[in-house]
Amino acid sequence: MDAEQRTGPLYLQLASHYRRAIAAGSLAPAARMPSVRALMALHRVSLATALQACRHLESEGLLEARPRQGYFVRATALQRRLPPAAEPLPAPPDPARYVGVQQRISALLARALAARVQVNLAGASAQAALYPLRALALQGQRLLRRHPELLVEPPPPDGLPALREALARLALDAQVALRADEVLVTHGCTEALTIALRAVARPGDAVAVESPTYYGLLQILESLGLRALEIPTSPHTGLSLDALQAAARQEPALRAVVVMPNLQNPLGSVMPDAHKKALLAWCDQQDLALIEDDTYGALADDPQRAIKSWDRDGRVILCSSLHKTLAPGMRLGWMTAGRWHARARMLKYTQSRPNEALGQAVVAAFLSGGQMDRHLRGLRRRLTVQRGQMAEALADHLPAGTRLSLPPGGMALWLALPPGLSSEWLFGAALERGIRLAPGVMFSNATRFDGFVRINCGHPMDAAQHEAIRTLGRLCEQALQRPTGAVRDVDLSPAWALSAPGEPA
Ligand SMILES: Cc1ncc(COP(=O)(O)O)c(C=O)c1O
Structure with a gap:
């Protein structure tokens, strides 16, 4: 009282x-x-x-x-x-601190959540049926029967040893050799990235990121008071090292580079190995932290090495997730923080304490049971088919001038709309017809990607999806004939996303 x-x-x-x-x-x-x-x-x-x-x-x-x-x-x-509540309402957030990408993303997400969406092309995970639901559920039931104490005993701070061992084995697929005690279990890759950034940078520092990039990363940077230095990125070869070097010369407070070398979100690009090594060598030379987000690496058609596999002195912080590859409902991620391991452990502990034990035990049992390989092979096969079908549907129905880069894996397509069309406008028009997509403006602090759209292909192509693509095509055709309101008012250079400097568009 x-x-x-x-x-x-x-x-x-x-x-x-x-x-x-x-x-x-x-x-x-x-x-x-x-x-x-x-x-x-x-x-x-x-x-x-x-x-x-x-x-x-x-x-x-x-x-x-x-x-x-x-x-x-x-x-x-x-x-x-009742009398009015005694407590005053909380003050609105200081607008000077929250005016970046967060505001735009929140507004777009709020519009999408308020709409009655029938076909969701905006997600970044696959249809639930493509994940091993039954095997995970059986493991859960078995563990609850045999080890109900998982519900009442506090889990160890860095994660269950069995899961950390299984994750260290999983990392071998990307040629990363780790000891289990170098692995920290986190709440998704979101927490891993947050911890990594907090470990290496302070508010006001700059962090180089690919452009376009995963909007969640921009949100994390903003929430930590860090500045995103957006570096042009090619859908074929990833981050442009030349552009990074040029930008770094102008930015004395640069502390880290964050990259998704394998199946970059949203581009789907994979950096060639030579490029990965060159980036690491440059970070070494500049004494910068290299944060590697390998959330989608396991979904590449061909096995891909993580940059971490070449790291000899703990400069690379590898962050990953099982959210896209195994169980979107479980929010399990992990990281290995190299020379920042002790600080990352402390940050994880103060930020959220350990992940709950049951989910970790379920996944540890699944991974140790040798079922992951088969599951991933099946998932990759399905995604390859779905990407092809979606690309074909888009090619059939979207107007001339639309461009598409078909990535070597994953569950997203990055689409350049015909010149003049605005993705933010298309987002609103599509939403009115029950179709949700991810407009390019979400993937940068600037509006330079308003001419692009990310389309999810994690769901099997069915009649509703075909109809949705036909509708998108019709909307674009109509807008091109009667462009008022559908045309962006910013100067856009499509070459920014489709080629790096020195690379043919
Ligand atoms: C590239 C990338 N990194 C990190 C995340 C966040 O991962 P999690 O859902 O495991 O927090 C996402 C989610 O979409 C992503 O696309």
Whole structure:
């Protein structure tokens, strides 16, 4: 109880406490009031005081007594009788601190969430049926039967040893050799990236990122007070090293580079190995941290090496996730932080404590059971088919001038709309017809990708998806004939995304 409630007769103090709970909605209309016995135990009051408090609230019309059931919050006319909440409303966030990409992304996401979406082409994971639901569920049931203590015993801070061992084995697929104790289990790759950035940079520092890049990374940077230095990136060879070097000369506060060398989001590019090694060598020379996001690497058609595999002195922080490859519902990610390992452990512990044990144990059992390889082979096969089908549908229905780069894996296509069309406009027009897509403006702090769209192909092509693509095609055709409102008002250079400097567009 607060100070105001600690004066006057005890029963009135108690009544005032529950009046506030009702006003705040903690006790909703029709909710059961704690029993008189519970009130006695909870507040160390006598039976008479507890009863008197309830009767007082009843006399105010806030509670009603039901025979043999106790007191309930009255559902009628409640709000009119209550005084306004005592606490002032929280102040709005300081606009000077929250005016970046976060605002644009939040606005787009809010529009999408408010719409009745029938075909979602905006996601970045695959259809649930493409994940090993049954095998994971069986492991979960078996573990709950045999080890129910997983629900009540605190998990170890860095993750379950069995999972860390299994993840270290999984990393061998990207030619990364790790000990289990170098692996930290995290809440998705989002937490791994956040920890990595907090470990190597301070608010105000600059971090080089690919452009376009995964919008979640831009959100993390903004939330940490870090500045994104966007570097042109090719859909064929990834981040342009020349452009990075040129930008770095102008930016003394550059502390780190974040890249997705294998199946970059949204471009789908894969950096050639020579390019990966050159980037690492340059980071060595500049003494910069290299944060590698390998969320999609396992979905590449051909096995791809992680940059971490060439790291000899712990400069690379590798962040990854099982969110796209195994279980989107489980939010499991992991990282290995090289020379920043101790700091990353501390940040993980202070930020969120360990991940819950049951999910970790389920995945550890699945990975150790040798089923991951087969699952990933099947998933890659399905995604290859779906990417092809989606690309064909887009080629059939979108107007001339649309360009597409077909990535060597993954579940997304990056599409350049015919010159003049705005993805933000298309996003709104498509949403009105129940179709959601990811407009290019989400993938950069600037609006230079307004002429691009990311399309998900994680779902098998069905009649609804075909119809959605036909609708997108019609919308684009109509907009091109009657361009008012559909044309972006910013100067856009498509070559930015489709080629790096020195590379043919
Ligand atoms: C490239 C990339 N990195 C990180 C994430 C976030 O991963 P998680 O969902 O595991 O937090 C995503 C999610 O879409 C992503 O696309």
